[in-house]
Amino acid sequence: MSGSDQKQVLGGIDAGGTTFKCVLAGLDGEIIARKRIPVSVPEATIASVTAFFREALSMHNATMKSLGVASFGPIDIDPASDSYGTILETPKPGWASCDLCGRLSAALGVPVHVETDVNGALLAEMAWGAAKGCASAAYVTVGTGIGAGIYTGGRLLGHPVHPEFGHIRLQRHPKDLGFKGSCVFHGDCLEGLASAKALQDRFGDPAALPADHLAWEIEAYYLAQASLSLVLMSRVERVILGGGILLADGLIEKVRVAYDMLMNGYVKDRATIELISTPGLGDDAGLKGGILLAMRGAGD
Template sequence: MLGAIEAGGTKFVLAVSDNNLEHVEKISIPTTTPEETFDKVFEFFDNYTLEAIGVGSFGPIDVNKNSTTYGYVTSTPKLAWQNVDFLGKLKERYDVPVSWTTDVNAAAYGELKKGAAVGNGSCLYLTVGTGIGGGAVINGEPLEGYGHPEMGHIPVRMHEDDTFDGACPYHGNCLEGLAAGPAIEKRYDKKAQYLEDREDVWKIEAYYLAQALMTYTLTLSPEKIILGGGVMKQTQLFPLIRDEFARLINGYVATPALEEYIVSPGLKDNAGITGCLLLAQKEL
């Protein structure tokens, strides 16, 4: 059996499947303290004979295999999870291969193999919700180097009608600080779902996200960009982002037709856990 953990800041999604990714069983548990959460993880997986596990975790995490803290959750804002040896706890319990990457890298891998990017060799997945995180698969492999991508924290230019200072505790008005769900709520004193009819809100949001997509396009040249997360359930954003992206890129580089290039997840909310199962399968 294959095991999968999509470890989020609010909840862990746990799944098992056979080696063909059929007959999937899945549960969700709240992310509390590491001790309580791992107890529930073990309680679920102990019912199965696992051959490999795929983990996509909230971060930042250490993905550098030469590091002494490889497999750790590092400087996360979730204080109880700082410097937790996530991979070590799993390996202590289960003597099987474990694939370890970010939740958004796992989601990108799931979309490449089973979702909106099937048939491509590369894609980028950006989640826009409580935070903003991005992962990429290039030449069929999740993108990692000394660390992993932190696409939500790139700088962006302020919109001329925006006076908000930004909500990121590290960088203020980075992409996440200006365009994540909490930034929208702080700017307008309402959650995104209650601002659906405010065209001015979504034009500013599209301006920031389109800037980011231009940066990713110019640096990574993905064949597909997939936008997920709670904020992107405001589907009126997609045409606004495509229009703003076209204006900003100004014909400088070629991309696929924007309706096919900037898209929603084919796997809906299952991109992450599907990617984790696929990464466990890849470990075998």
């Protein structure tokens, strides 16, 4: 079959710190192939990603028009920068100064468009998920670290750099005064107190903790403060809390209760159950973010 008979498709990657989730999608964003690739060193990881896309393209008799990447960071997201798409300083072995998008573009022969993982997830949630129809929203991802994306006034806040929201300072929970925090830079910042690593450091495996464990009251208190800061600072219409930690039974409800206590009736734009939510796209938020970046890139 000739190249002119091949259909055009898009590629999307949710480039996480431990797993790259890769998809091939139609121009309408409908996923037609997907694969999870464990992260190792850049050379092996990029080779596996490239092999997936080549095989999927061959199987579907397709050509890729554009590739979108929602990536772990820090990463250069300034399209005008010479290092656009390059991973910056990171403790991940071998990944510092890796030209992730340049390598993918060269290997696949397509333009690559990149955002941070949390910004990608936020844009996808605004297009198709929990913040669809909202003019402003924030997405907070809680994992090994904590990051946030904020969309208001028709753009991503801080672009082409991005907020370091995970390092804001918090009021300590009265039953959590002895823990010094897990952040190597600031100790007891948001990330140092509420990340998955912070929970692990003082309570053990979060997945093994019962729903009534004190850890979840403490975690909810810190995530409520984070939500409060976002609402008071930018008056966003939706705060989306994502990441595996939010799968804990009853945690989102505890966050809402703590938020109402902390807000104390001051801002009453909307009900808290509407304001604070988990991702509507679930675990696919970052992946759909990659597809959305590719869709926008294909339209340029």
